[in-house]
Each structure stands twice: as structure tokens, then as C-alpha cells.
Amino acid sequence: MKQSLNATVAAALVGLAATAAHAETAIRVHYGIPTIWAATQEALAEAFMAENPDITVVIDGPAESYEEGVQRLLREAVAGTLPDVAFVGLNLWRVLEARGLAQPLDPLMGDKAAFMAEGFGPAVRLGTFNDTTYALGVSASTLMIYANPTLVAQAGGSMDAFPETWDGLIELAAKIDALGPTIDGIWLQRHDWRFQSLLGSYGGRPMTPDESDITFDDAAGLAAAALFHRFSQEAGMKTYGTNEARQAFPAGTLGIMLESSSLLTRFLQGAGNKFEIALKRIPINADPASVYFPTGGSGLVMLTTDPTQQAAAWRYMRFVTSPEGAKIIVETTGYAPTNAVVVADEAYLADFYAANPAVRPAHEQIADFAGPWYAYPGAEGVAVTDLIAAALVDISDGGAEPDATVKALAETLRTRLGMR
Amino acid sequence: MRLNRSVREGLTDLLLAGPATAVMVLLIFLPVGIVAVLSFTDYQFGAASFRWVGWDNYRAILADPFGRRALVNTLTYAAITIPASISLGLLVAIGLHGLTRHQPRLAAVLRAVYFLPVAATLVAMAVAWQMILHPTLGLVNQALGAAGLEGPSWLSDRALVIWTLAAIGIWQSVGYNMVLFLAGLAAIPPHLYDAAAVDGADRPWDRFWTVTWPMLGPVTLFVTVVTATSAFRVFETVATLTQGGPAFASDVLVYAIYREGFVYFKAGHASALTMVFFALVLLFTALKFRVLETQVHYR
Known part of the structure; x- marks a missing residue:
């Protein structure tokens, strides 16, 4: 039984009708x-x-x-x-x-x-x-790597020989993290868009083109989720909130930050003369033809x-x-x-x-x-992005096993989005 | 023409209470009614049509582990905040009340200091808290770091975040409770203490237990109701500091309502949550009046 909302609302909003003169x-x-x-x-x-x-x-x-x-x-x-x-x-x-x-x-x-x-x-x-x-x-x-060259140098690295693989990046981040209790190595928000970005760097896609099924529980998705696990386990990634991390990086206490390229202007202003901000591309781990960044x-x-x-x-x-x-x-x-x-x-x-x-x-x-930045279809489309974020938190600091967590997450999404 | 007395009185009553009642019906009861109706639909914010879904939204709340998490978090927050901010408010009030006799000026300054968090905008204060509690740059963890300790992530550790938010909630409400208790203390007639002393109650604890505490009954009831309703309504700090995160660890009922309705656009689901919240607060308030009213001494 479909109700006409217009009639319902028209009755409720009498007197509120705004007159838009065009x-x-x-x-x-x-x-x-x-x-x-x-x-x-x-x-x-x-x-x-x-x-x-x-x-x-x-x-x-x-x-x-x-x-x-x-x-x-x-x-x-x-x-x-x-x-x-x-x-x-x-x-x-x-x-x-x-x-x-x-x-x-x-x-x-x-x-x-x-x-x-x-x-x-x-x-x-x-x-x-x-x-x-x-x-x-x-x-x-798109998602980029922001680096603090001062901290990179202190940890024995250099911007000219900046790692181009995830292994190298995690190793460098761990060395920066070891510099002191108020210095952190790496940070990445546990968030749908960030996950899609890492997924794309492995050539994966979150859904089939017709949006009838979830596909991030394949090898590419498991590899992307494993990175969240490794960042926290191997490089000591903290459980920062977004605001906290966006304060820490320009303040010079965070070595490497994976964030949207749109923040560059703000970070440059925030860092001022403290240090030069360097921007690097995300490592590619698949045939470039299949790689994409949301x-x-x-x-x-x-x-x-x-x-x-x-x-x-x-x-x-x-x-x-x-x-x-x-x-x-x-x-x-x-x-x-x-x-x-x-x-x-x-x-x-x-x-x-x-x-x-x-x-x-x-x-x-x-x-x-x-x-494209994939949007999940239907009424639960926005709600499931928070489930993805929660699963990534489980993986990175709850110690949950990445493979099993991602597979369970994909199943949950299929149910919530009515894909069966 | 002269109306008879009872009609005139009736008209006066209507004139005095009528406008406020009409506004209340229009602005509170009517919207609550609309929300109640929406809670039985699958209405999506901004959609052109909706469908009746019966009790589905309510079933979904009970079935959803995150819905239960929001409920448990709200109760935890309330269980920490209510007793702590009432007892701290009373302690501070008794201290300041005593201090007023010896150091009136200092007492006035302290009263203003304690009341400042109440007068300040909570959202702005939340931003200040965020800076103080920042895991590496914040004052608290810098101090701990100087002492050689690694401070926790106050707002992003899942086990800690609700306690941190509760502490901020207590900080914010102690001043308000203090002012109410101070007014209550000032209203206690001194001759009661004299009478108690004659009866042998002259030690501080006896004076408190036999005179001060019973005489503060009506104030305490009011403070409890106000503190409890504001604890159940906690929203600003959650929205500004954690957005319910990490992983729903600080999700509370009112924030969940906002999230479902205005982030997920699920107006029907959010309406059902609102009705649950409404029922809970109503139930709690009724219960408190039932239990506490019987034990309150009015003069």
C-alpha cells in the first residue's frame, strides 16, 4: 500500500509553503x-x-x-x-x-x-x-601518502629513496614509530572510502558492475584488509580519530598519513615553516589496467x-x-x-x-x-559503510583475523542490501 | 452583562493556561504524534512515498546488535554520570556554603568558576577537550609523557571512550547541581541545627544526616530528575568528539536517532528509536517520582 507523501505533507505543512519567486x-x-x-x-x-x-x-x-x-x-x-x-x-x-x-x-x-x-x-x-x-x-x-621528511630522515630513510611497496612503507613507519612515545609512524582512517582505495590498488572492486553482489571478499579485498591489520600490529598505528590525526600530522608528530589529496592546502598551512610536506602516490599491486582509485x-x-x-x-x-x-x-x-x-x-x-x-x-x-566512489544501493546503502568501518576497527585494533572478518562482513552486507 | 463567578474564573484559567497549552500541543504533542505514525512506516527522508511496515522497525531495533549497543552505552553513561555529578555537586555546595562564612569573596569566585562549564557552549568546550585529550599533542598525555608514561587514547580507545565522555558530562553538570544545592542549603533555617544540637546531634556527620540531608530532599529530587534526563539525552559531546565511534563504542540513543535519520536517511527507523527513547525517559521519570516522592520531606 503506497501512500502519497505529497498529500500527507501538504496537509501537515499548511502555512509553511515557501514562495520561491523565479x-x-x-x-x-x-x-x-x-x-x-x-x-x-x-x-x-x-x-x-x-x-x-x-x-x-x-x-x-x-x-x-x-x-x-x-x-x-x-x-x-x-x-x-x-x-x-x-x-x-x-x-x-x-x-x-x-x-x-x-x-x-x-x-x-x-x-x-x-x-x-x-x-x-x-x-x-x-x-x-x-x-x-x-x-x-x-x-x-584520491587517497595519497603524506610524509613528514624530517621524521623520515630521523628514522634513517630519505624522501629520494621513499619506499614504493607496502612492505617498505610499513618497515619505515615502524622505525618512525620507535622514535619516541609522542611520535607516531603511520595512520589511515578505518573508513569505507579508504578501504575502497586500497582495494583498488590491488585491482579489486567492491561490487559487480550491476551492483547485484559484493566482491570485496576476494584476494584483493583480503589483501587490502590485511594492510589495516599490519599497520597497527607492525607499525604501531594508533586508534586516532580523524580530527586528532589531522591535527597530529601538520604538528609534526605523525610520520606518514594516508589521506585525501584535498587536504594538502590545509596541511601546508598547518605545517607552515615547521617542515616541508611531501606527497607520494599509493603503491600499485596489480595490473595497472585493473587498478582504480575511488x-x-x-x-x-x-x-x-x-x-x-x-x-x-x-x-x-x-x-x-x-x-x-x-x-x-x-x-x-x-x-x-x-x-x-x-x-x-x-x-x-x-x-x-x-x-x-x-x-x-x-x-x-x-x-x-x-x-567511481562506489555507493552501496538501496535504503541501507549509507548504513553499511559504518559496518565496514567497524569491521576495519576490529581488524586493526580489536585483533580480529582479517580474512574471516572481511568474509563475514561481505555476508552481512549481502543480507542488509538484499542481494539474495 | 455580568457572567457568574465560576464562568469568569474558568475564562481566567483558560486565558492564563490556554496559550501555553496550545503551543505545547502544537509544538510537542503533534510532532510526537507524527513521529509515532512514521515509526510504523519505511519512510526514507526526502522520498515521495512510504509503506506501512507495522512493528518491523521496532523488531529491527531489538535484533540489531548496534541498536542494543546504543542502549547499553546510554545506560552505562547515565549510571556513571548521575550519581557522580549529584554527589560531587552536593560536596562542592557544602564546601562553598561553609566557606562563605569565612571567605565570602573566595567563595564567590569559586562559585563562578564551578558554574562556568554550565554557561559555556558545550560544543565549543568539546573542541577544547579534544585538544586537551589528544593522544600525542594533548596536555594530559604530554604531561604523562614527561613523566615517562604513555597515555591512552582517551577518545578513540573502545574500552575507555564512554568513561571519558562521562567524565566530561560530569564536569559539565557539577556546577549546575552545585547552584541548586547551594540554594537548598541557604533555605535551611539555622534553628533546626540548634534544635538538633540540643538533642545531641552536634558532630558534623550527625548534623548532615539528621538536618541537612532530609531538608535537601526536594532539591535532591529536582537535581536527580534534571541530571538524569540530561544524561539520557547526551548528544553534543558524542557528535563533536567521537561520532559514536570507534566502531559504535560510544554510540548512544540520541546520537543513533540522529545517525539513522539524518545520516542514513532512514526516517521510519529513526522514528521508532525516538519512540523507544521517549518511553524509556518517561518510564524512568515516573519511577523516580514514585520512589523518591515517598521519601521527600516537604515543609
Whole structure:
């Protein structure tokens, strides 16, 4: 028995109906995380309006985080006051797609293959599910190795001979950890995205392409889970929370940290003159053709269903993902671009790379191996990511046996996600 | 036209109690009713439709090991926080009450110091705690490190985290309880102590046990109810410091409600959890009034 929510809510929300007055050519844009995006959003809107004087871009007050942003969009959907376009986390646009709020973009692209060939390919791939595109990726980040060269040198290593295998990295981390009681060797968050990243470095995938079965209980998944075990058992990885680790690394008490490339700007500011931060790529343990790194960052979704608004919104989305828009985003946020032309043509970002040499490996890893951040399907999709994190905690400091834990976890997920 | 007396009184009553009652019905009872209805559906936050699922959400809470964990953690937190913050609040109040006679100025300063955590925003204070308790950079572990000891991870050790959060909860509520007890102590008429002394109760413990404690009965009841409800409602410190982690070790009921509803978007499930929480607090409050009311001496 299906109940019409609209009728129920309409009755409950009488008097709360907001009146959203749309000017003919005004589009409302939603975004989150103002600490990273505020200046960027204004620069994008300004540059767009200079080129398109017939459209006014109105920016909504930002949400503090992507999660909070999606909550707000869902509330606005119920109240009928959705913005026309929204910047959302790359792991969260599926929430909007599952509720029929994110509009399919294929009809607006015209010839999709030609559109992708123009340089929009990476942006389209980050927002596509089941051959339909619902989002355009606008900024990208992958898991990287951050190293503190001072501590590495104290432990007898060097950045020139930095280990390129997990064995070497764990050995180095153990030596750094032994330097003192308030010095730590290595840290990695026990978290779904981090697990997917290590899984991808072994050529594994979390699910089958049609999302009908879990596949991380294969050899690649067991190897990835074993790393969490080895980091804590062999290199003394502490049970830090994320905030604590993000304070410890720039403070210079943590030798090696595996984190998102998007944190580089913040870490550089935090470390100041204390030490030079070095960024290294994640070791590859499989045929490069099968390797991928799940991409964090944000994408643009279209929420308006009105054809006139859609046409204006599409022009804005196209602008933001164009080389010109990508250049603004990279220069103001430090995120990697999602436009292939910007990556291929040095002319766009040469000045930026000259001023920020440390960021180069992150952009190269994304250009080589960027892949989707798998979102688990259905109502339990977000909930199971916390089960994955809990299993990784069991493996790393509960002393649980990695193989058995990962296999049991996969079984739990199959049940929770209704895959049988 | 003059209305008769009882009608006029009735209208006055309505005028005085009516607006508040109407607001309460509109803002508390109605939403609780909607939540109760939602708890029997599979409604997903933001979805266009829902399905009736009967008691499924409630069954899922009981079957889910993490649901039980949240319940146990909440009870553990309450079992540590309630007695500790009431007894510490009473101790501090008695100390300050005595000090006021000899050192009124010092007593006033100390009173303000103890009350500061209550006046400060808990979320901001939580951030300060996070810095103090940081496993390597924090003041506590730096001090331990200087003494040659390796301090624990206060907020990310699974066995320790609920105790750390409880300690912060006690720190936050002692000042409030102290102020209430101080008011209670000031209201005790001195002649009762004289009378007790005449009857032979002149040692400190006798004075406390025969006069102070019974006279503080109504205040203690109030303090217990307030402390207990706030202990069951613990949320800010969990949300800011641990997000229920690591591995659900500090998951508590109110945080679980938030997580299910606003992170997992499972509004139906979250509504069922809310009803369970509501019933628990109601039951506990009723029980306390039952038990404690019979033992409280009112003047």
C-alpha cells in the first residue's frame, strides 16, 4: 500500500509553503563546505555572468558539509523549494538520484560521445550510473601518502629513496614509530572510502558492475584488509580519530598519513615553516589496467524540472566543468580538475603547478587511475559503510583475523542490501 | 452583562493556561504524534512515498546488535554520570556554603568558576577537550609523557571512550547541581541545627544526616530528575568528539536517532528509536517520582 507523501505533507505543512519567486533567467545554486568553496563559488558565478549577461546566478547560503547539504536539499524537495543546481559530494548524488530528484543529463548533452570527447569525459564518468549521467564531476581527490621528511630522515630513510611497496612503507613507519612515545609512524582512517582505495590498488572492486553482489571478499579485498591489520600490529598505528590525526600530522608528530589529496592546502598551512610536506602516490599491486582509485570531491546535479530553467542551468553546469571553470576551481581550491583538456594542455595550469609543486603527484594519480566512489544501493546503502568501518576497527585494533572478518562482513552486507 | 463567578474564573484559567497549552500541543504533542505514525512506516527522508511496515522497525531495533549497543552505552553513561555529578555537586555546595562564612569573596569566585562549564557552549568546550585529550599533542598525555608514561587514547580507545565522555558530562553538570544545592542549603533555617544540637546531634556527620540531608530532599529530587534526563539525552559531546565511534563504542540513543535519520536517511527507523527513547525517559521519570516522592520531606 503506497501512500502519497505529497498529500500527507501538504496537509501537515499548511502555512509553511515557501514562495520561491523565479525570475525568468535567474538560477539558484546550492553548495556546501564554505571554508573550501566560498571564494570559488563567487568567482565561478562572476565569470559565468560576465559571459552570459542574460542569466543571473543566485547562490544559496552554503551548507556546512556535504551531508548537511543533502539533508537540506531533501527538506527543500519536500517543501517544493529546491534550487536549480547543486554542488554535492560525489558519494551523495546517488541519494538524490534514488529519490528521483537529480535529473538525467543525457538529453541536454546532445551527442554524448562528442560531448565526452570535448574534454568532459572524466566529469561524465564520475556522475554516471547504469549508463545514465546524473551528475558532472567538478573537483576530484584520491587517497595519497603524506610524509613528514624530517621524521623520515630521523628514522634513517630519505624522501629520494621513499619506499614504493607496502612492505617498505610499513618497515619505515615502524622505525618512525620507535622514535619516541609522542611520535607516531603511520595512520589511515578505518573508513569505507579508504578501504575502497586500497582495494583498488590491488585491482579489486567492491561490487559487480550491476551492483547485484559484493566482491570485496576476494584476494584483493583480503589483501587490502590485511594492510589495516599490519599497520597497527607492525607499525604501531594508533586508534586516532580523524580530527586528532589531522591535527597530529601538520604538528609534526605523525610520520606518514594516508589521506585525501584535498587536504594538502590545509596541511601546508598547518605545517607552515615547521617542515616541508611531501606527497607520494599509493603503491600499485596489480595490473595497472585493473587498478582504480575511488574519487572523492564534488559534482553538479540538476534539480529543476522546468525546461527553461534546465536550459539556463545546463549552460552554467557546462561552464563550471569547462576548461575555464576547471581552472578557477583548481587555482582556488587545490582540487584536481575533471576536464581532460585542462589536464592535457599545460598552458592552463602551468603557473599553478610552478607555484604548488607538491600537488603534482596527486593530479597525476587522478589522471591515471580516477574511478567511481562506489555507493552501496538501496535504503541501507549509507548504513553499511559504518559496518565496514567497524569491521576495519576490529581488524586493526580489536585483533580480529582479517580474512574471516572481511568474509563475514561481505555476508552481512549481502543480507542488509538484499542481494539474495 | 455580568457572567457568574465560576464562568469568569474558568475564562481566567483558560486565558492564563490556554496559550501555553496550545503551543505545547502544537509544538510537542503533534510532532510526537507524527513521529509515532512514521515509526510504523519505511519512510526514507526526502522520498515521495512510504509503506506501512507495522512493528518491523521496532523488531529491527531489538535484533540489531548496534541498536542494543546504543542502549547499553546510554545506560552505562547515565549510571556513571548521575550519581557522580549529584554527589560531587552536593560536596562542592557544602564546601562553598561553609566557606562563605569565612571567605565570602573566595567563595564567590569559586562559585563562578564551578558554574562556568554550565554557561559555556558545550560544543565549543568539546573542541577544547579534544585538544586537551589528544593522544600525542594533548596536555594530559604530554604531561604523562614527561613523566615517562604513555597515555591512552582517551577518545578513540573502545574500552575507555564512554568513561571519558562521562567524565566530561560530569564536569559539565557539577556546577549546575552545585547552584541548586547551594540554594537548598541557604533555605535551611539555622534553628533546626540548634534544635538538633540540643538533642545531641552536634558532630558534623550527625548534623548532615539528621538536618541537612532530609531538608535537601526536594532539591535532591529536582537535581536527580534534571541530571538524569540530561544524561539520557547526551548528544553534543558524542557528535563533536567521537561520532559514536570507534566502531559504535560510544554510540548512544540520541546520537543513533540522529545517525539513522539524518545520516542514513532512514526516517521510519529513526522514528521508532525516538519512540523507544521517549518511553524509556518517561518510564524512568515516573519511577523516580514514585520512589523518591515517598521519601521527600516537604515543609
